[in-house]
Amino acid sequence: MSGTFPHDGAPLLEARGIDVSYAGKPVLAGIDLAVRPREIVSLLGASGCGKSTLLKVLAGLISADHGERRFLGEPLDAPHPRSALVFQQAGLLPWLDVAGNVGFGLDFKHQPALSANQRHQRVAQAIEAVGLSEHARAFPAQLSGGMAQRVAIARALARQPALLFADEPFSALDAITRAEMQLLLTGLVQRWHTAVLLVTHDIDEAILTADRIVLMSGSPGRILHEWEVPISRPRDAAPQAFAALKLEILAALRQRHNNITQPASSENANETRKPLDYVR
Ligand SMILES: Nc1ncnc2c1ncn2[C@@H]1O[C@H](COP(=O)(O)OP(=O)(O)OP(=O)(O)O)[C@@H](O)[C@H]1O
Numbered sequence: 001m002s003g004t005f006p007h008d009g010a011p012l013l014e015a016r017g018i019d020v021s022y023a024g025k026p027v028l029a030g031i032d033l034a035v036r037p038r039e040i041v042s043l044l045g046a047s048g049c050g051k052s053t054l055l056k057v058l059a060g061l062i063s064a065d066h067g068e069r070r071f072l073g074e075p076l077d078a079p080h081p082r083s084a085l086v087f088q089q090a091g092l093l094p095w096l097d098v099a100g101n102v103g104f105g106l107d108f109k110h111q112p113a114l115s116a117n118q119r120h121q122r123v124a125q126a127i128e129a130v131g132l133s134e135h136a137r138a139f140p141a142q143l144s145g146g147m148a149q150r151v152a153i154a155r156a157l158a159r160q161p162a163l164l165f166a167d168e169p170f171s172a173l174d175a176i177t178r179a180e181m182q183l184l185l186t187g188l189v190q191r192w193h194t195a196v197l198l199v200t201h202d203i204d205e206a207i208l209t210a211d212r213i214v215l216m217s218g219s220p221g222r223i224l225h226e227w228e229v230p231i232s233r234p235r236d237a238a239p240q241a242f243a244a245l246k247l248e249i250l251a252a253l254r255q256r257h258n259n260i261t262q263p264a265s266s267e268n269a270n271e272t273r274k275p276l277d278y279v280r
Pocket residue numbers: 022023027045046047048049050051052053054201
């Protein structure tokens with residue numbers, strides 16, 4: 001099954017029929033995906049299935065062999081100024097303080113021109129949003145891993161993105177900091193009206209954060225299944241619904257695994273190749 005296009009309202013990001021190969025080896029095949037305004041979509045899948053490649057294609061960082069990408073209704077062939085990226089490593093510039101890092105890039109020529117006052121306000125608001133106002137003059141070497149990742153998120157927010165692309169942004173953090181950052185992210189989305197495409201290989205993180213989960217499988221990367229997450233927030237207040245969705249996701253993965261490891265013989269082909277929708 002491939003991802004579906006939303007029926008209500010214009011999507012922020014739309015991709016259809018995306019194929020990507022590296023040196024002739026197919027890595028993504030026939031990907032259809034859309035992200036609606038203010039939606040958190042989690043791209044979930046095992047290591048190597050093509051999540052980062054898909055995120056880079058959707059962010060306009062690399063091109064696709066085939067397929068169509070649109071952002072805010074326009075064809076996309078380069079990173080859009082209304083999008084921003086956060087990666088696993090904060091990637092801060094060590095010679096700039098927190099405010100300098102958050103403001104870095106706002107003056108690039110593809111960004112909308114800002115007055116000095118507007119720029120200052122944007123930076124201060126973004127730093128405040130991630131709870132680092134008291135550390136605005138600190139340098140990266142003086143920050144913990146979680147603080148550094150907050151700076152990376154603030155740097156993205158300062159662009160006031162319509163869509164934030166986040167590639168495993170919390171996977172280098174300890175479990176407690178990670179849980180705090182997941183809450184921070186979902187809170188920011190509500191307050192800043194930003195949509196997020198969050199790559200993760202952590203099923204719990206996907207269920208805790210996302211409005212919709214898109215499950216990928218690899219070789220080549222395809223969309224296997226997707227779920228709207230029907231659980232009100234905070235998600236950990238509904239453990240039964242949480243566990244039920246987790247079991248559905250695991251069942252879809254197991255089904256995929258069985259299809260790969262037990263190629264259908266002519267006799268039991270229908271047994272082993274049931275449609276994935278059975279898990280819903
Ligand atoms: N620049 C590249 N050149 C050649 N092959 C690549 C390149 N980037 C990725 N690949 C291959 O494409 C496939 C998908 O890689 P990708 O990094 O998108 O996976 P992923 O799902 O993000 O994995 P992980 O969870 O480990 O980050 C892998 O087989 C990888 O080896």
